[in-house]
Amino acid sequence: MNVQVKAVYHNSYLNIISALFKKWGLPPLIDHLVPAHPQCQTRASDAVQAILYNMFDGRQALVHLERWAQEIDLEKLIRSGxxxxxxxxxALARHLDRLYEDGIHNVISTCLIHLYRKEDLPLRVFHADATDKTVYGAYESASLAALQITHGCNRHQHWQKQIGFGLVGNEDGIPFYGDVHDGSLPDKTWNS
Structure with a gap:
């Protein structure tokens, strides 16, 4: 008997994450919210899954994600073909641009509401909180609509630049909404 092995993949826990992603119906939901261009070989859900699985598997830079994708069973984890x-x-950058243009907050919120309903999670009590992250270096925005890295009410040093993060979670601490905002936005303004 001659057995030939086509490939051996190290997927480990990515199989579980992929199964949950599919069980929850997230790929078709994402593709409905961000439809694929007819000439694209990939879908927004392919990019989202690849980036998330890559983060769970040690996080390679986007420029190296293609090489990382050769080491996993994409057809099993994401989709056939x-x-x-x-x-x-x-391709990943184009999908990230399209996710942003189609309203990334809407996509994430819609997916989270879908998950809450699918898993029958409580939607009674929510807690919102904001924090900041100090950043270093010179940052120039091409547009006023872009995220503004600014001097703000930094908890450490007022002269340092920062960006803000906000998260809303339910009574069990499960995220419901999150965003990144300008460094000068006060917590009270974000929470209202």
Whole structure:
């Protein structure tokens, strides 16, 4: 008997995450919210899953994600017929741009509401909190609509630049909404 092994993949816990992602119906939901361009070989859900699985598996830079994708069983984890070469940094960047243009907050919130309903999670009590992250270096925004890294009410040093993060969670601490905002936005303003 001659057995030939086509490939051996190290997927480990990514199989569980992928199964949950599919059980919850997130790929078709994401693709409904951010429809694929007819000429695209990949879908927004492919990019989202690849980036998330990559983060869970040690987080490679986007430029190296295509190489990482060759080491996992994409057809099992994401979808049949998906090739690692299709997850190059240009394709991922285009999908990230489209997610942003189609309203990333809407996509995330819709997915979270979908998950809350699917898992019958309580929607009674919520807690909102904001924090900041100190950043270093010179940052120039191409647009006033972009995230503004500013001097703000930094808890450490007022001269340091920062960006803000906000998160809303339910009574069990399960996230419901989150965002990144300008460094000068006070917590009270974000919470209202």
């Amino acid at each position: 998906l090739h690692p070469s299709w997850l190059n940094d240009d």
